[in-house]
Amino acid sequence: MPEVLTFDAVVVGAGPAGAAAALALARAGRSVVLVERGPFPGAKNVYGGVVYGRVLDDIVPNWWEEVPVERWVVRRSTMMMTGTQSLSVDFRTDAWGSAPYNGMTTLRSHFDAWLAGKATGAGARLVASTVATGLVRDGAGRVVGVRTDRDGAELHAPVVIACDGVNSFLAKEAGLLPRAEASHHTLGVKEVLDLPHGAINERFGVQDHEGVDMEILGCTREIPGGGFLYTNADTVSIGVVVSLPQLAASGVRPEELVADLKAHPTIAPLLRGSSLREYAAHLIPEGGYDTMPALASDGMLVAGDAGAMTLAAGLWLEGVNFAIGSGYAAGRAADRALAAGDCSARGLASYRTDLESQFVLADHKRLRKAPSLVLSDRVQQRYPGLLCDLAEGMFTVTNPTPKAGGLKLTRAAAARYGVSLRQLATDTVRGLRIFG
């Protein structure tokens, strides 16, 4: 017989979702075990680089005084590029530079370990270097625990919360997530480059612990996707996020796309003299609200990336905040179900209602059409060039020839990229409806 340890709740995955779920349960006085396959929380995790921390306001009071931050983001820039041009909308505000802040760059080996530390501090038991290899069910088919690769030891509990990330084999085994669909996923590849703190401040126009967040469209050749560049304390994170099936069909290696971006005439001067610290890759669930699975079954809840709760549509790359919000809500729903003695899907249903009323599902619902617009052929392949040409037309001084009017330039640029003015207008309205 394998060893069996029994708890009130088992949480699988010590990413932000799992740490938040374990924290909620431990605070409610429940015995909870947090299982993580990496040697420490964060060891397996890769993201772009910005955590939007306001979700922590209700969970860790004054979190900004203790969170392991690299830089506080005060500038956010959206860039459209072609091989030789770039056009940016660059926003900066002092409001993001003081508490409670807006976004921070932080590294996952620091941030995830910090949040998991909150959970263990509240009484959760962290079991690292351990894979949950499958679900344990009772005679009625209800989930009552997980098996592990520690000599087959089992962890039993009336409720299991799967926070095991984008590949979630537990949610798949429970029948909550369908078989992995490549078209609902993107691959992120990232390089962290060493660059001295002072050089970052000078090149990116910031001071002290201020940071910059750049999202880039038009840098992934014919593959739908986007790029990012974030400043850390004395490194920068640069990478691309690309559609999986189209990457696979393209014949273009992912690291080649990152190399392209680093060599772009707008980006290269920012990175001059830097050296590679770490190369990394990770998947993102990108289907949006419409591909989200059922989030509860008998004895089990799903939170974070395991439930496809990432918002990754070009201008947005958010997931850590949704993971924390959904994980904490899952932990609280599990506590309520335990108190009521009913951990069936019905007993756990308050989880979904809770998420619907918060930003977690509200944001996803509002932006449900965003992935298809931002990844559309026009936005990906035509608009970056069109807008860059338009800007070039407006700003190039051609005298003695008189300046062309805006409409004429727009028409010419649109024609060059095969877009009609009507399509342009329709997409603008569509964009305003989705994002506005």
Add this chain to the structure above:
Amino acid sequence: MSAPPPARRRWDGISFEERMATVDFRVGARAHIAVDADVCRSCTTKACVTACPANLFAPTADGGILFNYEECFECGTCYMVCNSEGALTWTYPDGGHGVVFHHG
């Protein structure tokens, strides 16, 4: 005899080996991913060869695939893009083993 993997190209002056050498791998004794080269021989897409960010799938002269699990990001890309049933057996490395990201 399978041919050696093709020479890996250098982008931005950094060779692929140099790129991978920046990553901390705590290699486990068990191969957590297995590739059935017989299935691969009849695969027309070879999607894994392009998409694996660690470049671990090397096509061989006889149309098969040479695979080494040791420097794997455990990302899941390969099983998602592979559409040949049975070509890949995919699991996570044993607890504590495999990739360790320090700047993820």
